[in-house]
Amino acid sequence: MSTDPFDLDSADELRRSVGVLVRAVRDRTAHESDGQIETLGFLMRDGAQSIAALARLRRIRHQSASAVVAELERAGLVARASDPDDARGVLITLTTAGSDVVTESRRLRAGVVLEAARESLSIDERALLARVPALLDALSDAMADR
Template identity: 55%
Template sequence: MALRPFTLDDANALRRAIGDSTRAVRRSETEPEGQVEVLGFLVRDGAQSIAGLARLRRVRHQTMRVTVADLEAQGLVERTPDPADARGVLISLTDAGRVTIEELRTRRSARVLAAAERVLTPEERAVLADAADVIVKLTAALETDGS
């Protein structure tokens, strides 16, 4: 059987499908997405300054200060002195913040699994199981070449 080529139209359909799927999963959550993103950055990248978090989220410094203050009030992040800058502080996850982001990720994943089991055939679910590795590889290429 001949392989079908991957075209620009296919790339557009894939991009849209991933975006739509991601937004559908996020819409089911009650936590503010900006706060969830900050917790995710801290899990992946470790402690960050408020300015660094603002750059990662592409928001103003003042907006990030409010987000961090909200997370701090919930006990999900804490401020610690920056060893590289005596006047600076770093924002890091608390144990409660780690638990919160892991629970959120588990809920989101369980929702995807339940939907897949409800509407996809075993063959289609097998395709998804293989697709995750392929999408990770594609994402790595997109991040390294800046395209």
């Protein structure tokens, strides 16, 4: 009889570990607010969005998303554009400066992870770690399909 080595306790430990890693990276690289970076990231990944769509993606109130967009607009990181599908609608677009901020933030965060991995893990452990993103993506896809 074969038992699955990945059980409820393992799943909980993985969930906890991922959360701790995300917070550790965020703590080491905080410069813009997380809400601003998250908003810019959605725009870079998914393209222009309405404020309502950004609020849904971030799971925050429309007013909160509007305030973040206003801050980003003042900083020149996003711009407003007419929605071609809705004459009254406005889409928020990423500017070149906004794209640069996202790229730099991702590079900085990845660098923190790389440095920690090189300092604390063996080459075999790093080889195993290099396979983890595909596994986490598969888990995310499975949860999104439900």
